[in-house]
Amino acid sequence: MKQIALLAVRDLFHSRVFLFCNTAIMVGVLVPLLLLFGVKNGVYSALIGEMLANPANLQIDTSGNATFSPEDVAQLSTWPEIAFFTPKVRGQFDYMNVRTKGGRRLKSAVVIPSGAGDPTLPLGLDLPEGQVAVSAQLARQLQISAQAEIELISQAEGRSKQLRLPMKVVTVLPEGAMSGRAVMLAFPTLDVIEAFYESYTLPTYGIEGARKLEDRVPSYEGVRVFAHRLEDLAALQSRLETTLGVRTLARTQEVNALLGLGKKLNLALGLTAALAAMGLGAALVFGFWSDVARKRQTLAAIALLGVPGRTLALFPMVQAGLTATFGLSLSFVLFLGAGKIADRLFGRGLPDGAVLAQISQGQAVSICFVVYGLVLTAAGAAAWSALRLDPATVLRETS
Known part of the structure; x- marks a missing residue:
């Protein structure tokens, strides 16, 4: 078996034209496919990355007037598709006036519940x-930065005293992370604001009210939810609406459009690859089979030396494996070069750091396995021909 493998290798390099032709066929088919696959990966990954860079694309907000108990909200903690959630207070209570400590300029801002993992x-x-x-717009208008001290101020009807909440800014959100003037803070603070508007007594802040704080029954208007993945968004939105019986707002349409584009690109690329594989397979079948037919006399002579047919069938299989190795190696080298050229010519519109044509290591290994399988299957016809070779008949015909 070892001697047949060595003989096949020597014969392959001796018949360089055969090796060159089959390698050229493989390269001519594989390089365009690799480039198409790489560009699809690069562009789609850039689009997905750009969408994931904005957390709002994973966000689901309940809308409308509804009342949820703590038990209704607590059940969400067991849903695996949820990455983060927090309850919300009623919409009419989520605005506060904001100013820097000791400043005079006031800006109204929406207050948004947040917490660890947001x-x-x-x-x-x-x-x-x-x-x-705080959002970038609010920070810009009040001229504040991280570590600044601000006040949240509110005045409710029938209240003789304002609610003043001193706060420290720990970060200014980047542009696009939160639109408009917004302040993100822990939900218990929002709960205090709602209690203030509901005329409850707030002894911590020295505010007297018509109702006792200990009599207050916690309730929420809705929830603010983030999905783990873009693929989970539509199903999670539907589940929230069904379970909580409320309308929700999310960017499901835009997300589904992008995910649908990825599926269509995969389908188109799969059909193209299937047709190319059929053509490549047919070319290699006839190539390996004709090569065995051309060397029938040599193989018959080897068989007369006592080499069994099964061992002789390894001759085209070894040559096919080497041909696939050369073809794949050259194809990936040319793909890398073509990818760099394409990136320089057409990659300017992609986000910073994005590559126009890319194939991951796992994908490259999978491609190699598929190509080796295709080539060795194509060589199977030649191996079957060698297996059925009758040395006496071949030598008698040639004589």
Whole structure:
């Protein structure tokens, strides 16, 4: 078996034209496919990355007037598709006036519940009570930065005293992370604001009210939810609406459009690859089979030396394996070169750091396995021909 393998290798390099032709066929088919596959990966990954860079694309907000108990909201913690969630207070109570400590300029801003794990916040940042994150627009208009001290101020009808909440800005959110003037803070602070508007007594802040705080029954208007993945968004939105019986708002249409584009690109590329594989397979079958037919006399002479047919069938299989190795190696080298050229010519519109044509290591290994399988299957016809070779008949015909 070892001698047949060595003989096949020597014969392959001796018949360089055969090796060159089959390698050229493989390269001519594989390089365009690799480039198409790489560009699809690069562009689609850039689009997905751009969408994931904005956490709002994973966000689901309940809308309308509804009332949820703590038990209704607590059940969401067991849903595996949820990355983060927090309850919300009623919409009429989620606006506050904001100013710098000791300043005079007031700006109204929406206050948004947040907490540890909120995708809108920088990774690892928590928002304990007394600390907030502000949107870029609010920070720009009030001329504040991280570590600044601000006040949240509200005046409710029938209240003789304002609610003043001193806060420390721990971070200014980047542009696009949160639109408009917004302040993100821990939900318990929002609960205090709602209690203030509902005329409850707030002894911590020295505010007297018509109702006792201990008599207050916690309830929520809705929830603010983030999905783990873009693929989970539509199903999670539907499940929330069914379970909680409320309308929701999310960017499901835009997300589904992008995910649908990826599926269509995969289908188109799969059909193209299937047709190319059929053509490549047919070319290689006739190539390997004709090569065995051309060397029938040589193989018959080897068989007369006592080499069994099964061992002789390895001759075209070894040559096919080497041909696939050369073809794949050259194809990937040319793909890398073509990818760099394409990136320079057409990659300017992609986000920073994005590559126009890319194939991951796992994908490359899978491609190699598929190509080796295709080539060795094509060589099977030649191996079957060698297996059925009758040395006496071949030598008698040639004589």
